[in-house]
Amino acid sequence: MALSREQHFDMYYYLLLGRALEERLETLYKQGKIPGAIYQGRGQEACYVGSAYALEPGDVIAPTHRDMIAMLPRGMDIKLIVAQHLAKVTGPTKGRGEDNYLGDLSRGIFTTVSMLPDFYPVAAGAALAFKIQGESRVALAYCGEGATSRGDWHEALNFAAVKTLPVVFFVINNQFAFSTPAEKGMKIGNVANRASAYGMPGITVDGNDPIEVFEAVKRSVDLAREGQGPSLIEAKTLRMKGHAGHDRFTYAPSGLIEQWEEKDPINRFEILLRDEWQLNDEEKQQIEIEIQMKIDGAVAFAEASPLPDPNEVTKDVYH
Amino acid sequence: MSITEQEAAKGLTFQNEESTYLQAISQGLGEAMREDETVIQIGEDIGEFGGAFKVTKGLIDEFGEERVIDTPLSESGFIGAAVGAALMGLRPVVEVQYADFLSCGWDQIVNVAAKIHYRTGDPVPMVIRAPSGAGLRAGPFHSQSPEGWFAHVPGLKVVAPATPFDAKGLLRSAIEDPNPVIFFEHKYLYRRLKERLPREKYKIDIGRASVRRDGTDVSVITYGAMLYKALEAAKQLNTNGISVEVVDIRTINPLDKAAIIASVKKTGKVVIVTEDHYSFGVSAELAATINEGAFEYLDGPIERIAPPDTPIPYSPPLEDAYLPQVEEITTGITKLVAY
Numbered sequence A: 001m002a003l004s005r006e007q008h009f010d011m012y013y014y015l016l017l018g019r020a021l022e023e024r025l026e027t028l029y030k031q032g033k034i035p036g037a038i039y040q041g042r043g044q045e046a047c048y049v050g051s052a053y054a055l056e057p058g059d060v061i062a063p064t065h066r067d068m069i070a071m072l073p074r075g076m077d078i079k080l081i082v083a084q085h086l087a088k089v090t091g092p093t094k095g096r097g098e099d100n101y102l103g104d105l106s107r108g109i110f111t112t113v114s115m116l117p118d119f120y121p122v123a124a125g126a127a128l129a130f131k132i133q134g135e136s137r138v139a140l141a142y143c144g145e146g147a148t149s150r151g152d153w154h155e156a157l158n159f160a161a162v163k164t165l166p167v168v169f170f171v172i173n174n175q176f177a178f179s180t181p182a183e184k185g186m187k188i189g190n191v192a193n194r195a196s197a198y199g200m201p202g203i204t205v206d207g208n209d210p211i212e213v214f215e216a217v218k219r220s221v222d223l224a225r226e227g228q229g230p231s232l233i234e235a236k237t238l239r240m241k242g243h244a245g246h247d248r249f250t251y252a253p254s255g256l257i258e259q260w261e262e263k264d265p266i267n268r269f270e271i272l273l274r275d276e277w278q279l280n281d282e283e284k285q286q287i288e289i290e291i292q293m294k295i296d297g298a299v300a301f302a303e304a305s306p307l308p309d310p311n312e313v314t315k316d317v318y319h
Numbered sequence B: 001m002s003i004t005e006q007e008a009a010k011g012l013t014f015q016n017e018e019s020t021y022l023q024a025i026s027q028g029l030g031e032a033m034r035e036d037e038t039v040i041q042i043g044e045d046i047g048e049f050g051g052a053f054k055v056t057k058g059l060i061d062e063f064g065e066e067r068v069i070d071t072p073l074s075e076s077g078f079i080g081a082a083v084g085a086a087l088m089g090l091r092p093v094v095e096v097q098y099a100d101f102l103s104c105g106w107d108q109i110v111n112v113a114a115k116i117h118y119r120t121g122d123p124v125p126m127v128i129r130a131p132s133g134a135g136l137r138a139g140p141f142h143s144q145s146p147e148g149w150f151a152h153v154p155g156l157k158v159v160a161p162a163t164p165f166d167a168k169g170l171l172r173s174a175i176e177d178p179n180p181v182i183f184f185e186h187k188y189l190y191r192r193l194k195e196r197l198p199r200e201k202y203k204i205d206i207g208r209a210s211v212r213r214d215g216t217d218v219s220v221i222t223y224g225a226m227l228y229k230a231l232e233a234a235k236q237l238n239t240n241g242i243s244v245e246v247v248d249i250r251t252i253n254p255l256d257k258a259a260i261i262a263s264v265k266k267t268g269k270v271v272i273v274t275e276d277h278y279s280f281g282v283s284a285e286l287a288a289t290i291n292e293g294a295f296e297y298l299d300g301p302i303e304r305i306a307p308p309d310t311p312i313p314y315s316p317p318l319e320d321a322y323l324p325q326v327e328e329i330t331t332g333i334t335k336l337v338a339y
């Protein structure tokens, strides 16, 4: 499926919005306004936008700690994202859940937990419900290469394969799990090779190319929707920041970050847009202004929002 | 909080430098590895990186990758591997990045490690170190105090030291113990406490409480980071003429029932303060223990102060409301004294 000019610009918008929003969250974190942590997906924007953009409104995603940007093409309200980080009552968890562990089920976004990758089986379960209810919907589960070492990951893939479920397993291989380089977490070079153990297609894509990611995910989503079962997609990239806000990534081999700086997904996409879709400076500036205004609005909203009422601490444990 | 008199009286001499709670554990790990080559470390990011909290920093330089073992992200896998290594003669010390992630290795802990000795008589000498506790605005998945989960499992020992001195001394006992021991390190205390540690080898026996403050009117039974709130409450009430005894149980399972009962017999009134949440947990077990051992000595109901039965919230006002605070403890004690 060829993407139109408008769709290219849409993706460009989300790429820029994701990066700018994370930068603002980093500033808020450094100002001490975020009581918890920040986890950044800088450098991985193409993975998020390319994949989420391949979904339909009724589909669901299961992001992890680093995957906030995947929520943006789903229409996630960024006011909610900032309010959650600032621990305000207006955030989607009303100040109960921490920083990036957020979602919005009305937009098909699960609210993850920290234990990785606990939402892999959950995504398979969502797909099971779609299948049982005869709905033409697909689930897409995110995680990093590190999380593919846990049993829950393997159980989810096997279950989904055996039951031919409409789910796409999307692994962002960003070369690190906290400080652990991928080659110390697994003996194989490609996470996608694990797919053969479960009898599903396994595809490796360039995680810094939004179009390549989009096309691969779109194919897998179509297969899932047609009743052909799950796929595993691995997007190769580099985590451009430390594991979390406190981690300065001192263990990155020298030169690695600079080498990947050159493959920056947004710069690359911009070149494509200029060359083939006539993006000009004025348009770019306009998009950037729109994004800054949107983020300013979200931050103002979050800062003006109240903290939760301590008397409500015991509310809502049960339905 | 400094070292109890009983321990100082044992004739220990002290290092010139003060050590934090975190450093005390690091020292304990290093000493154990130096003395006993069967001691190994296993966990995520514990080698070069030194662990999520840097407790194992430097161990790999001294002992190498053979004994300081970085693992893939796979708690069930490496906890199970530790059981196997323990059965074959090693003494593995496992680190999980947060106590919250113990649940990811649950089955290996509660069904494998805990139930071997009862059936076969084979020892399973292993320690699982787990940074626990709230107060750091870390939310529902990085703040839990799950000692009650594990204390409920026959075959496991569970310790929760509150001071650098105890952390190091209990770690030694845990590593020497022929049973699986879950070692809860309160991460709020990691860098907030400092004291001079003994130069000599020493250990704190598992299952031994410590009276942190003598008193005559009320006993507070507590452990972990709550010890400091209890001591602060005791100090404040002292100026009102209320004499509070504070007992730090230090080990959750096996409980030092004798020490708890002795204190309650002396004061006749008791307040239990835990960070484990209210229902079906450590505070309930303590209340039952006191009921069974000192009922005739009680001059009032057993008071429990513990967090409500909710997940641990992220936002500061909610987390502060969740955790027992000094004022709640002073109020509880004052009410009980007037009973």
Ligand SMILES: Cc1ncc(C[n+]2csc(CCOP(=O)(O)OP(=O)(O)O)c2C)c(N)n1
Binding pocket: A065, A066, A114, A115, A116, A117, A143, A144, A145, A146, A147, A148, A174, A176, A177, A178, A239, A243, B044, B073, B075, B097, B101, B104
């Ligand atoms: C079961 C479990 N163990 C440990 C952790 C602590 N932890 C948080 S993120 C992380 C690394 C994850 O690496 P990866 O899956 O590659 O995702 P990335 O952070 O690179 O996006 C670790 C070890 C966790 N969240 N869950």
Ligand SMILES: [Mg+2]
Binding pocket: A144, A145, A146, A172, A173, A174, A175, A176, A177, A178
């Ligand atoms: Mg990774």
